[in-house]
Amino acid sequence: xxxxxxxxxWITKPEILITASMIIFTGLLFTRKIWTPLWAKILFALGAxxxxxxxxxxxxxxxxxxxxxxxIVAMLFLVGFFVWYGLYKGKANDDRMxxxxxxxxxxxxxxxxxxxxxxxxxxxxxVIFSFxxxxxxxxxxxxxxxxxxxxxxxxxxxxxxxxxxxxEMLVYYDPWLAGVVFPGLIIFGLMAIPFIDVxxxxxxxxxxxxRKWEISIFLFGFVILWVLLIVLGTFLRGPNWNFFGPYEYWxxxxxxxxxxxxxxxYFWVMLLKQGLPTQWWLREIVGFVIVGVYTFVxxxxxxxxxxxxxxxxxxxxxxxxxxxxxxxxxxxxxxMYMRWLFNLKYIIAIPEAFFNI
Amino acid sequence: xxAPKRGIWSQIIRSQxxxxxxxxxxxxxxxxxxxxxxxxxxxxxxPVRIRKSGIALGYTWCMxxxxxxxxxxxxxxxxxxxxxxxxxxxxxxxxxxxxxEQIPLGIMRELHRWGAHAMVISVWLHMLRVxxxxxxxxxxxxxxxxxxxxxxxxxxxxxxxxxxxxDQLAIWAITVGSNMARATPFxxxxxxxxxxLKLGDVALVHAGDDARFALLAGRFVGxxxxxxxxxxxxxxxxxxxxxxxxxxxxxxxxDGGISGxx
Numbered sequence: 001x002x003x004x005x006x007x008x009x010w011i012t013k014p015e016i017l018i019t020a021s022m023i024i025f026t027g028l029l030f031t032r033k034i035w036t037p038l039w040a041k042i043l044f045a046l047g048a049x050x051x052x053x054x055x056x057x058x059x060x061x062x063x064x065x066x067x068x069x070x071x072i073v074a075m076l077f078l079v080g081f082f083v084w085y086g087l088y089k090g091k092a093n094d095d096r097m098x099x100x101x102x103x104x105x106x107x108x109x110x111x112x113x114x115x116x117x118x119x120x121x122x123x124x125x126x127v128i129f130s131f132x133x134x135x136x137x138x139x140x141x142x143x144x145x146x147x148x149x150x151x152x153x154x155x156x157x158x159x160x161x162x163x164x165x166x167x168e169m170l171v172y173y174d175p176w177l178a179g180v181v182f183p184g185l186i187i188f189g190l191m192a193i194p195f196i197d198v199x200x201x202x203x204x205x206x207x208x209x210x211r212k213w214e215i216s217i218f219l220f221g222f223v224i225l226w227v228l229l230i231v232l233g234t235f236l237r238g239p240n241w242n243f244f245g246p247y248e249y250w251x252x253x254x255x256x257x258x259x260x261x262x263x264x265x266y267f268w269v270m271l272l273k274q275g276l277p278t279q280w281w282l283r284e285i286v287g288f289v290i291v292g293v294y295t296f297v298x299x300x301x302x303x304x305x306x307x308x309x310x311x312x313x314x315x316x317x318x319x320x321x322x323x324x325x326x327x328x329x330x331x332x333x334x335x336m337y338m339r340w341l342f343n344l345k346y347i348i349a350i351p352e353a354f355f356n357i
Numbered sequence: 358x359x360a361p362k363r364g365i366w367s368q369i370i371r372s373q374x375x376x377x378x379x380x381x382x383x384x385x386x387x388x389x390x391x392x393x394x395x396x397x398x399x400x401x402x403x404p405v406r407i408r409k410s411g412i413a414l415g416y417t418w419c420m421x422x423x424x425x426x427x428x429x430x431x432x433x434x435x436x437x438x439x440x441x442x443x444x445x446x447x448x449x450x451x452x453x454x455x456x457x458e459q460i461p462l463g464i465m466r467e468l469h470r471w472g473a474h475a476m477v478i479s480v481w482l483h484m485l486r487v488x489x490x491x492x493x494x495x496x497x498x499x500x501x502x503x504x505x506x507x508x509x510x511x512x513x514x515x516x517x518x519x520x521x522x523x524d525q526l527a528i529w530a531i532t533v534g535s536n537m538a539r540a541t542p543f544x545x546x547x548x549x550x551x552x553x554l555k556l557g558d559v560a561l562v563h564a565g566d567d568a569r570f571a572l573l574a575g576r577f578v579g580x581x582x583x584x585x586x587x588x589x590x591x592x593x594x595x596x597x598x599x600x601x602x603x604x605x606x607x608x609x610x611x612d613g614g615i616s617g618x619x
Contacts, residue, residue, distance in 0.1 A: 015615060057493065068526075069473075071471070071474035071475065071478060078478060079481075079482070079485075080481065082418065082482050082485060082486070084485065085415075085418075086485065086489040087438075087489075089415065090489065092381070100520065102440065102618070103618055104410075105409045105410035105416065105618045106410075107410075108408070108409040108410035109408060109410060109617065110408075110409055111406040111408060111409070112406065112407060112408075112412075113387065113390045113391070113405065113406055113407075113408050114389040114394050114400075114403040114404060114405060114406065115384055115391075115393045115394050115400070116384075116408050117389070117407070117409075117412060117458035118403060118407055118412045119393075119394070119400065119403070119420070121412060121414065122419075122422055125422065125423065125426075125573045126426055129423060129426060129427075130430075133430065133468055133471060133472060133475070134464070134468070134469045136430075136467070137463055137464040137467035137468045137471055138467070138573055140467065140471070141457070141465045141467065142457075142467045142469075142470045142471075143526070144404055144453055144454065144457070144522060144524050145524040145525040146419065146448065146524060146525045147450045147523065147524060147525055148523045148525060148527060148528035148578075149528075150528065150577060150578070150579070152525075153529055153532075154525055154526075154529055157529040157530070157532065157533050158533065159530055159533045160515065160516055160519050160530050160534065161536045162477050162512055162515065163512075163516070163534060165535065166537075173380045175536065175539065175540030175547070175550050176541065176545070176549050177539035178537075179536075179537025180537060180538075180540055180541045180542065180545075180548070181542070187505060187509055190505045190508075191501070191502045191505045191506075192495065193488075193501065194493040194495075194497070194498035194501050194502070195498060196487075197493075197494070198506070200494070201435060201491075202490075202491040202494075203491040203492070203495075203616065204490060204491060204492065204494075204616040204617040204618045205410075205489075205491070205618045205619070206416075206490055207491060208530065210562075211491065215451055215488075215489065218488055221483075222373045229446065268457070278601060297422070304455050315427070334374040347451070349538060350549075352552075353549055353550065353552055354540070354547050354548060354549045354551070355550075
């Protein structure tokens with residue numbers, strides 16, 4: 001058991017967890033054989049067994065049964081279930097279409113009366129959920145901590161749980177990016193989806209095959225970059241925003257060596273063996289080139305090569321807006337890996353103007 | 358109106374009062390069922406007839422309706438909480454304590470808090486369903502945009518409510534969250550470009566007039582922030598959200614009802 005816990009503690013390290021999740025996620029997306037009820041039951045049972053066994057550990061129990069964290073545990077299972085369910089229905093439709101049949105939704109295309117068909121469903125849902133909410137409200141007391149004291153900050157201080165993905169971003173990006181620019185881009189990017197996605201197929205029925213790219217990118221953003229980071233921030237981030245495994249005690253005195261280095265230092269000091277230039281623009285010139293190429297040159301290169309067919313189908317405006325949004329999304333995992341592999345702190349660091357990337 | 362002639366029930370449904378409220382008999386045929394939806398202000402959000410595939414639980418997961426239901430739960434429980442809660446430094450915390458201690462069988466605060474968590478989750482799952490069914494595709498693009506704004510408003514509602522209990526969790530979560538506003542480019546005093554906005558030696562953007570100050574009505578989370586968040590939480594955001602919800606439901610109808618295969 002102790003050995004098992006040590007393994008889990010190791011697996012849940014951010015770099016291992018995120019890497020493994022991305023590999024498993026990609027694997028699951030493209031092995032459509034296992035989107036079946038049987039596999040879902042197996043995975044769900046494994047998850048349930050993991051939860052039950054982990055409950056025996058005091059450190060795990062302490063954080064999971066905090067009343068405010070109960071919905072997050074529930075969310076984990078709900079998101080897992082619904083992502084599976086949506087893909088399962090998509091697969092069923094894809095199989096039908098492979099046989100030359102229309103999607104299941106086409107068969108049920110005749111109109112029925114709202115009363116009783118829909119109104120009764122709504123009433124039943126309403127009653128069931130009122131009941132669930134009442135039981136939840138009676139069973140779990142809403143927490144209340146000590147009175148607010150501006151002089152005493154708790155450690156760790158966490159944002160509300162649905163923003164913990166953004167707080168996790170703060171480890172890798174400065175507040176102006178992680179707290180302002182990226183959230184703005186997330187909102188703008190979500191709004192832009194219907195105008196960027198020109199694929200006419202898959203409107204009004206579940207499918208995966210006809211919308212591989214759109215669904216994969218969306219699920220990557222939602223499941224990995226949003227939900228997984230929330231789970232990480234809730235259960236695995238402790239005092240001083242240090243990482244703690246699920247079975248680890250939250251020790252305030254855990255010290256981590258921070259030896260992150262800016263790109264400018266890598267370039268001038270380690271590569272060219274000289275001091276940093278005094279002018280900021282010269283000091284950060286490599287960073288400017290890299291960020292400039294990533295933001296302005298890469299989309300053009302992609303349009304001309306790998307994504308040429310998308311470019312032709314979407315036209316320049318849609319393609320470049322979509323590419324910029326996509327590159328901003330991928331910028332987070334990229335910076336994570338630069339941090340984990342090279343201890344890279346900033347690509348561009350201009351403390352004179354609070355401008356760090 | 359083929360009710361039996363005897364019994365108290367038939368007396369009631371034949372009375373003038375009953376007939377003045379319910380304009381037609383219990384729906385038993387197609388015409389009655391259509392009228393039941395048409396003649397009721399709440400039910401007439403629905404069309405009279407609807408695509409069979411569109412109302413299958415397996416298609417919609419009921420998530421949009423559930424989100425709306427939770428909004429109503431939050432409105433109702435929130436209204437009851439407003440009777441007891443005063444958003445000032447001297448009262449706020451103790452009012453929450455007393456909610457738990459003085460009121461027999463009081464679970465309104467619990468319902469409000471768990472309902473809020475559930476609403477955030479249900480609105481995400483609703484978005485996931487809409488995406489997976491391609492329901493944002495023409496002609497529904499604009500309604501997806503409205504939905505995204507509603508999603509953001511849901512998070513903001515929850516965020517502003519987070520501060521109101523005025524305990525350690527509340528004040529520090531809002532401190533962490535609102536510290537982001539410091540770093541707004543040009544508008545936050547620690548944001549990139551803010552140091553460029555100067556008149557001679559006078560900084561135009563400083564801790565006493567930047568975006569964070571506007572959010573908190575002060576340089577830190579204090580009395581001003583509590584009142585400001587209370588007003589946003591109880592009045593401003595719910596009103597905007599309600600208006601956009603009306604637009605959202607209206608557009609669902611106008612764009613051809615619940616999505617389905619063409």
